[in-house]
Amino acid sequence: MNERFVVVDLETTGHSPVNPDKIIEVGIVVIENNDITGEFSTFLNPNRPIPAFITNLTGITDADVYEAPAFRDKAAEITALFENSYLVAHNVPFDLGFLNGELAASGFSQLHNPVLDTVELARILYPQAPGFKLGQLADYLDITHKAPHRAIADAHMTAKLLLILLQKLKQLPYETIAHLLNLEKRLNSDVHAILSEQHQALAFSSDENEQMDIYRGLAMKALTDVKPEKQHIDTSFGSYLDGIYEVEGTMEQYMPGYEKRNGQREMSETIFDAFQAKNHALIEAETGTGKSLAYLLPAIYEAVSRNKKIVISTYTTQLQSQLLDEEIPLMHQLVSFPFHVALLKGKQHYISLDKFERVLASEESDNYDVALTKAMLLVWLTETETGDIDEIQLPSSGYLFYRQISTDTEGAIDPSSPWFSRSYYQRARRKAQQADILITNHALLCTDMFNDYQLLPSYDKAIIDEAHHLEETASRNYGLTLNYVQIQNTLNQIGRTDEGNWLGKLLMKPPIDDSYDFSKTDWNDIFGKAKYEVDDLFRMLFQYVVEQKQKSKSLSDTGRIQYRFDGEKEDPAQWEVIVEMVNRLSFYLRDLIHLLSSLSQPFVSNHSFNDYYLEDLKTTMEALQSIIDRMEQLFLTDDNHPGVKWIEMETRGARNAVYLYSEPIDISTLLADDFFSRKESIILTSATLSIRNSFSFSQKRLGLSPENLMTAKIHSPFSYQNQVQLMIPDDFPDIRHSTIDGFIQAVCEAIISLSDITDGRMLVLFTSYDMLRKAYYLLRETIDTSQYMLIAQGISSGSRSRLKKNFQTFSQSILLGTSSFWEGVDIPGQDLSCLMIVRLPFQPPNHPVYEAKSNQFKNEGKSPFFELALPNAVIRFKQGFGRLIRSTDDRGIVFVCDARIMKARYGKYFTESIPAVPITHDSTKLIMKRAEEWF
Structure with a gap:
């Protein structure tokens, strides 16, 4: 490829060329004959001040551009560089938008070059990259990037990236290139000529790529299953641990800077003892214990020595990735014998090649995200060994498309089918059967449990990490959900007979003709009525809830409504109308199922025809039946199990965006009967299982019998006495007797004072988004935003990991978080010096599940506060507290704004459930002085 590529990168005063923001620096790099030539x-004078944020990001100051030329002075020279070339940029719309805006304003013709967007091309050609910002790709592809956020350095980086992308494109198989050519017209990059050239070159090539499996026009990485050999261990468990943990053991050999942690070996031995005694165990391992390695060692020994599979279940995919990418490779070095590990997730995580091959042919209605998703999947299939969609980051609406082609949608495949032998899900199941250690997640573990153990391979022993989430996961999986969007999506995918959706395409298949008993008129009529009824039902539910909340004067001021319902106690006149609507919708859906069943006959009688369409029909009818079943359980039947049903919606959202839920009130009996009584030994571990050194709360909620239960608390190796100060002001407004605004003002004043002491580096945890939002907007008005980077969950754009990365990127940052930031966020070292907890994390008392559980405790003569609210809040508080100290070198302050921790009679439950640390309870002024002295 001898084309000329001109790569451009701009630094600007902001993000909007029509604002109008201005260019302050241009960097251009020319590539010819695959070399930078x-x-x-140049700097450019924007004729306006450069915002402090831009100066912080780029290092470019007003002084740098003071004597620089204006854009119009360089416009002709810049335009000339782009003659007869591709225009290349990392996010073309941004750079081209600014260039053309400035050219038009200066009286020059705009650029109309063919473009290549390296963001888009990187997404397609490196779909497994952890991110697609220039710095992330530089790290991933090992490209030197010396001065990020400076135009010429970024242009050079983009040029190097482009050459790598073009080289990668040359390595793709012929079949993949052919599909990309079909999708190219919907992409932003003008890659038709480049793809065509490569397509022609491969057409005349006789080389066969043995690393690829080509079937029905799809190129996939060729995979072979190797059955692992079983091993024999002839050493005792004690000797096995000695060889790893003790002096000159393999830990010392393979882990640089390894320091022996007594608690780590204690945890390994406790788990082994529980396995041998066939006991269950609750093990709280405080931060820094190294619990993953501590439980992997006995799990591997037990699995291999006994030839028994051990299941390890985690709550988050983040921990699964850590186990597979970091801990397991280390274990292979530490352990002297081979062992085999497999990961198994639910069917919805794996791509169906059968489904994907069929939808590839129909791109006439593809939008940009779907075309990009298809392109990414095509390249990914040439590389993936798992087919697990979590390996890649699809565009937002790409996930909606992916749901249509996951293994979850394909129904049963005949084991003799060529697709069955290539199925990623079936391959994952085979590996799971053969593995010594099977890693899965709580959701699949619980789904397996409630489906009579049909999904996971047989096992007797398991280790459940992040076990404080097991109860809620089990409740969610035993319950059910239904919402407007789910139902409409199901119906829209089927479609009317005259639409180009699933049914319209099916009716065009050869075996079907007018002689079969299927009335298109009946279908379209009933289908239209069903869609109307769905809309009407959910609008009625929305209106009903609003009216009930207004009657009780409990309409949420945060915009979120949760309404617990019970058919026997609802307003009879209105509720009967809702039940009648549910019945009507059920009848329409049954009629649609009946009509679809008549379509199966042509495919049954035509034996030469593929079973695809029969399976599709069956899956579609099952999807409609599932809606009927869930509606009946929610509205038309009385559950035998005491449960709670509720409705959630946004008061400012669409009038039919209603979500329906049902969960058991108490899952402990189900877990006791269906899980713990049927398994030999289940180890439950987490950093937060005890309250004031007692495991009774966790034990009761999970249904664990004390007869065959072991408990252990593994203490942290960290010196909390020297590393942490817990500070609680005694002069904050009492939120119960003053306005929330006064309390928020005091919080913000404390944030500003502490940030001066700690140079930012603060994580502020809220219990409500409403409070977070108020604090953010007040801080934005009062804090020096040229000095501190203020980041807020739900306001600043980006995922949790993106916000965390931004927080760590800027030296003086303040991160405001709620919900998910209370746990699983790891910010070690000097990046985090102060953790502020705004309110003790009690659940809202009006949450439907909490309400139902509270009523149950009241009926049993127990205190809902001490049995439920307080223990849950303490567990959550411990999770939040654990964000601060992540290594032996960390130091910091935990600042709790809620004086109840000292003044309320239950406050000691919080302070006595965390490691012993020095506590200061004084005026804010004296606390700030003490904090400054301590740092």
């Missing part, structure tokens, strides 16, 4: 760089 020239460059151009």
